[in-house]
Amino acid sequence: MxxxxxxxxxxxxxxxxxxxxxxxxxxxxxxxxIARPVSVPELDTEMPNEVRSGLVALDSISRTYGRTKVDSILDARPDWDDTVQTFLKYLTILTDYNPLALLRHANTTEYRPYSHYRDIRIGIAGAIEQYSPSKSLDAALTSSDxxxxxxxxxxxxxxxxxxxxxxxxxxxxxxxxxxxxxxxxxxxxxxxxxxxxxxxxxxxxxxxxxxxxxxxxxxxxxxxxxxxxxxxxxxxxxxxxxxxxxxxxxxxxxxxxxxxxxxxxxxxxxxxxxxxxxxxxxxxxxxxxxxxxxxNDVISIINSRIRQIVSYQSLTLWK
Known part of the structure; x- marks a missing residue:
């Protein structure tokens, strides 16, 4: 070249x-x-509980569901329901805590993931477009590392x-x-x-x-x-x-x-x-x-939306 x-x-x-x-x-x-990890999820004792829970759940999804299944789960939501908000909550928590940890997980050599965090982002985009009360901010958060x-x-x-x-x-x-x-x-x-x-x-x-x-x-x-x-x-x-x-x-x-x-x-x-x-x-x-x-006002509304998302009390998934 x-x-x-x-x-x-x-x-x-x-x-x-x-x-x-x-x-x-x-x-x-x-x-x-980045070095590709030989074992995932990569957990440590300093992690907040919700980060640990999120990584464990993400690993379970990656080992079990392909991207088509992830899409179908999220695309089938009839409204801004518990499933969508819980996926969004943990995706936001994990990205904010350490985007590189998500990247490393997606590139593990332990197994070939059926899906990874980017597939969840793609899957949730449709629900955001249809149902999110804060479409622009949620689209920005789920698009960004x-x-x-x-x-x-x-x-x-x-x-x-x-x-x-x-x-x-x-x-x-x-x-x-x-x-x-x-x-x-x-x-x-x-x-x-x-x-x-x-x-x-x-x-x-x-x-x-x-x-x-x-x-x-x-x-x-x-x-x-x-x-x-x-x-x-x-x-x-x-x-x-x-x-x-x-x-x-x-x-x-x-x-x-x-x-x-x-x-x-x-x-x-x-x-x-x-x-x-x-x-x-x-x-x-x-x-x-x-x-x-x-x-400062723009940063403030982004931070406010992040707080709203991560404070959601999940009913079932990823507890």
Missing amino acids: KIHVIMFVAIVMAASIQAQPPCMPDYPSFYFA YIALVTVNDTVGLIDTGAKIARTVRVVSSTVDSAVYGRVFPACDQQHMATTSEHERRCLTFNVHFETIYKARSEKNLPRDAITIASKMPLPGRQYLVFLFLYPVCRDADTAYISIRPASWIGSECGVFEVVDSKVVDTTDYFGLGTNPSV
Whole structure:
């Protein structure tokens, strides 16, 4: 594969376009690696009881039900019932506690899971669309592994000539100013970022694709000319409220290789909402607070919805 570097900003990110993963030697963009666990669920004595219960239940589902069965269980709900709310509760608890634990479980070598947490997310999406009292927030939470307020440090642009569609990539390195959802991050050195202070050890590096933004805005009938799309690409020195998910690149016998991408279907800003003077740019009022709400107000309603979800008193499932 021939890689054309079309933009290079700052020294730190020079190390983030690393050697390609062995299982996909043509992949040129950012990724990090995790060891595939040989035994799951991975439990420890420090875990809250609901996290432990959730991981045990997830493991049972993964060993028993395929994705079609998971879909049928969730798609068949007649309303916002106990089953849907319980699945949503534990999915939210587990993701907020440690998204990487869910990722590791999905990549276990102990057995081949019939389904995993991403299948539950897909299955619950229909119920959210039909019945959720907070559709936008619930869709954002079930689509994301991380919601965070970040400041972009550096970017690198490249062309992935091996990709079928999403070829124009911007690799974005950022410092996490505030972790809203998803509390455990890949270590900064895994993300190939140098750090100079304890605060800077909370980092997020993610890949933004020009073509993905174009497609998402096309589906929403929003302006998608080249200038508009370019304006949605993150820039150094600016702050953003980001909604990101862990994307599997490939895996081999012992290691899974993972990238991080914006959930581009979230709002007009495609999962990356710029924050200017402490105000969120939200041109289609995704959060229901107007087109230029305070970032603190947006974070507050997200946190409030998380508290509502996790405080639900389940009647039967996963007790």
